[in-house]
Amino acid sequence: MIELPALGWQSIVIFVVFAVSLLIATYCTYAERVIAAFLQDRVGPDRAGPYGLAQPLADAVKMFTKEEFFPGGANKALFVFGPCLAMITALMSSAVIPFGNNISFGNNAFFLQGIEVNIGMLWVFGVVSLGVYGVMIGGWASNNKFSLLGAIRAASQNISYELAMGLSLIAVLMISGTLSLREITIQQSIPGEWAMWNIVRQPLGFIIFLVCAFAETNRTPFDLPECETELVGGYHTEYSSMKLGLYLFSEYVNIFVVSAVMSVLYFGGFNFPFQYELRDWLASSQGWELASAQNLITALGTVLLFGKIFAFIFFFMWIRWTLPRFRYDQLMRLGWTILIPLAVVNILITGGLITFGVIK
Amino acid sequence: MQPLTNRAKKLEKKPMTLAERAYLPAIFQGLSITMRHFFMKKATVRYPEEVRPFSPIFRGLHVLKRDEQGRERCTACGLCAVACPAEAITMVAGERKKGEEGLYREEKYAISYEVNMLRCIFCGLCEEACPKAAVYLQADKMAPPRFERDEFIYGKDRLVEPVDPTKRSVRGIQLTPEQAAALSNKMAQQPA
Numbered sequence: 001m002i003e004l005p006a007l008g009w010q011s012i013v014i015f016v017v018f019a020v021s022l023l024i025a026t027y028c029t030y031a032e033r034v035i036a037a038f039l040q041d042r043v044g045p046d047r048a049g050p051y052g053l054a055q056p057l058a059d060a061v062k063m064f065t066k067e068e069f070f071p072g073g074a075n076k077a078l079f080v081f082g083p084c085l086a087m088i089t090a091l092m093s094s095a096v097i098p099f100g101n102n103i104s105f106g107n108n109a110f111f112l113q114g115i116e117v118n119i120g121m122l123w124v125f126g127v128v129s130l131g132v133y134g135v136m137i138g139g140w141a142s143n144n145k146f147s148l149l150g151a152i153r154a155a156s157q158n159i160s161y162e163l164a165m166g167l168s169l170i171a172v173l174m175i176s177g178t179l180s181l182r183e184i185t186i187q188q189s190i191p192g193e194w195a196m197w198n199i200v201r202q203p204l205g206f207i208i209f210l211v212c213a214f215a216e217t218n219r220t221p222f223d224l225p226e227c228e229t230e231l232v233g234g235y236h237t238e239y240s241s242m243k244l245g246l247y248l249f250s251e252y253v254n255i256f257v258v259s260a261v262m263s264v265l266y267f268g269g270f271n272f273p274f275q276y277e278l279r280d281w282l283a284s285s286q287g288w289e290l291a292s293a294q295n296l297i298t299a300l301g302t303v304l305l306f307g308k309i310f311a312f313i314f315f316f317m318w319i320r321w322t323l324p325r326f327r328y329d330q331l332m333r334l335g336w337t338i339l340i341p342l343a344v345v346n347i348l349i350t351g352g353l354i355t356f357g358v359i360k
Numbered sequence: 361m362q363p364l365t366n367r368a369k370k371l372e373k374k375p376m377t378l379a380e381r382a383y384l385p386a387i388f389q390g391l392s393i394t395m396r397h398f399f400m401k402k403a404t405v406r407y408p409e410e411v412r413p414f415s416p417i418f419r420g421l422h423v424l425k426r427d428e429q430g431r432e433r434c435t436a437c438g439l440c441a442v443a444c445p446a447e448a449i450t451m452v453a454g455e456r457k458k459g460e461e462g463l464y465r466e467e468k469y470a471i472s473y474e475v476n477m478l479r480c481i482f483c484g485l486c487e488e489a490c491p492k493a494a495v496y497l498q499a500d501k502m503a504p505p506r507f508e509r510d511e512f513i514y515g516k517d518r519l520v521e522p523v524d525p526t527k528r529s530v531r532g533i534q535l536t537p538e539q540a541a542a543l544s545n546k547m548a549q550q551p552a
Binding site for chain 2: 040
């Protein structure tokens, strides 16, 4: 049997998660264009390969072969560092997301999760807030007023919405009592009990989190930082070739990560209804080993988690091609005078419900 | 003032209601509209693979017709060139020699006949002017895009119908054999 050192399996999981998130981000560009087309009664890119499935490859070739442009007076080191940082932070946050329950074969048992840390949620928050540095540095290093304006918008928008996001998350933490994403997931489905997904206990908190997630990933209706009608291209005005590609790419990786976080926090993560019943039925009356039944449940749960993630990604794109962009003052008013008070009210309600034992 | 139509809608600037200020109902309305469009029939025609159906009276690429015995009908009278408002047609007339009776119907024929497709406005006046029913604008064929300007000057090699009658269409239009078969099937099914 294969023997790997203590973190061997985890490093394989991390590598797979890395590859999968890049693959998903690649095909998000394709999905975005096809979904945009379908919502506008068109068919989208269909020339490269069957159904246009090679379109991301064609885009990558285009990006890599374009001229590498450095604006005059730009800080070259920071100009290159900006997109790298954006990409690194986008990829880092997926390390703590539990993509599946435990898998065991032979003497090996491991979780389908990069690293299990008891501050998982804090890690995601910390890394996501680092992401604004990528935008800010890129915008500043471009030596262009449009880039700088876009970067400042991005920074202020992300900071404002992170507050409401954190506050809406506190209500979840009050219920779960832990920051570990795996713990939060497992708590949403307890064998033999009617344990519900957090969306049932936290509908208001979910809506606040969703709106903030849109703002955090700079997606429409909150894509002010790259508002092309006012700011040319926003913070990536001066970027070309694959450096621009990295910025666009990191946006899609962010969408993937934030969709995964929302699925884990509010939609039960890798849990699905009647999973324990199914496992016990397989083990008792179908003659399966308990371990292999558990492996099957884990695999199904992972597939379903990705289903939830894809549903969220679709929702992101659906929203993008439906809603117009907010004005900047409307954006700030929504963040500071509506979402933050709402999140505080949500905390109060949750606290009251916990105190009176309605939810636990 | 008297309104011109009765469709004028009076707008009042009222403070927004709570539902309007909460954005969410309007957002769901918008989402349902876009989702409806997601499942609608797509307007895209995947040209070259699909071609939008032409109108039966569409005036496309010219064709120089042959008669029942496969002889060229055109006698190079020049009426089409005179009628042409865009001055797209030029021709050189020649005399039929002995032994060429199977090629040309009249004693005079066109040695060269050129249509400049960049000048042509596809008005169909040449078709109306022709006394010999020799020139027609095909209903299902267009002058395709090309890279060089001189490729748009169509000579007799590209304008005259093929000699083989099976390669011609029943409607006097150059069709592919499959298209011609499909068309004749369709016409056989519909009693005239």
